[in-house]
Amino acid sequence: MKKNMLRRIISALSCVVLIGSLFTGCGSSEASGAKGGKILFVETDDDDTFRASLSEAIMASASTYGVTIDEVLTGDSVAKQVEEVQNAASKGYTGIICRLADVATALQIEDASSLPIVFVNNQPEDNRLKDSKYVYVGSPEADAGTYEAEFVWNKLGKPSSVNLVIMRGEKGHSATEGRTNAARDYFKDQGVAVNIVFSDYANWSTDNAFNYMGIIDKQHASYDAVICNNDSMALGVVDYLDKHGKSDIPVTGVDATADGCASIAAGGMDFTVLQSAKGQGERAVEAISIMANGGSISSVEGVTENGKYVWVPFEKVDASNVSSYQ
Numbered sequence: 001m002k003k004n005m006l007r008r009i010i011s012a013l014s015c016v017v018l019i020g021s022l023f024t025g026c027g028s029s030e031a032s033g034a035k036g037g038k039i040l041f042v043e044t045d046d047d048d049t050f051r052a053s054l055s056e057a058i059m060a061s062a063s064t065y066g067v068t069i070d071e072v073l074t075g076d077s078v079a080k081q082v083e084e085v086q087n088a089a090s091k092g093y094t095g096i097i098c099r100l101a102d103v104a105t106a107l108q109i110e111d112a113s114s115l116p117i118v119f120v121n122n123q124p125e126d127n128r129l130k131d132s133k134y135v136y137v138g139s140p141e142a143d144a145g146t147y148e149a150e151f152v153w154n155k156l157g158k159p160s161s162v163n164l165v166i167m168r169g170e171k172g173h174s175a176t177e178g179r180t181n182a183a184r185d186y187f188k189d190q191g192v193a194v195n196i197v198f199s200d201y202a203n204w205s206t207d208n209a210f211n212y213m214g215i216i217d218k219q220h221a222s223y224d225a226v227i228c229n230n231d232s233m234a235l236g237v238v239d240y241l242d243k244h245g246k247s248d249i250p251v252t253g254v255d256a257t258a259d260g261c262a263s264i265a266a267g268g269m270d271f272t273v274l275q276s277a278k279g280q281g282e283r284a285v286e287a288i289s290i291m292a293n294g295g296s297i298s299s300v301e302g303v304t305e306n307g308k309y310v311w312v313p314f315e316k317v318d319a320s321n322v323s324s325y326q
Helices: 002-032 049-060 078-086 103-111 141-155 174-189 206-218 231-243 258-265 277-291
Strands: 038-043 068-073 095-098 117-120 134-138 161-168 193-201 225-228 271-274 309-311 315-318
Touching (some): 038 277, 078 095, 103 117, 141 271, 161 174, 161 206, 193 206, 206 231, 225 231, 231 258
Parallel strands (some): 117 134, 161 225
Antiparallel strands (some): 271 315
16 A cells, blocks of 8 residues: 555656656747757858858857858859759758848749748848748848938037038948938938038948049049948048048948957047947847747847847947947
């Protein structure tokens, strides 16, 4: 009798432990989100400083979220991107991260596969995105342009009119348009008369920006500040101004790259905006790891209510805080 009772007690305790472990396991899985999967990362190139950093962050985040990631460089070929996406499922991939070669081809990329896609570094139109299926992970580009214009206006003493040079990035890129338009809009919203002395696509290039400044000066144009869509172009502008005795003209950029921050610390560039490649890379991998397992990204930090975007905020960087970003 006592032996039977003992067996029953042991059996009951075992069931309690087993049930408890099952609930603990379920709770753990639910808290962390579904993991596992093979992800295809379709990237145009990693020549640009920010894109290189973003690629590194994406690849480095694979183990954190329990996925494997293969990166493919396609250059500017839309056909190559479509081909890679079309063949992804047959190669065992469960999700895709894509940096579009042409933002206008988002629908074409989506139609090429039934797999979930996280777009990075080139933002598709809103109607091309779908909750936890086709998602954009990035930073709100208008904020960067607004922050640049705000800095310049304050730096110049809040004038009623301003002559600007704007160095644009890649033609058709969402960041190029978003940052440029927001900078112009900021001045207009403050009631400032804006005269755009020069604005052209320097294609994220230091050399192109340097050469454009020479063209502007040959035209004997007068300008109060130079706003650039990224740090690489800003560094080209700073180099030109330093060599021509105009280092007092404010120059701003975006990305807070190592070289950009070093320039600010040395008294070259005046201002930049951190676009966190690490933050964007981590959130992109987190989102696709969930989507690849059929889950919702509603718990991902920075996700919008409609589940179409995951935003990683920009951060202002100038001489007062640049040491924190180096």
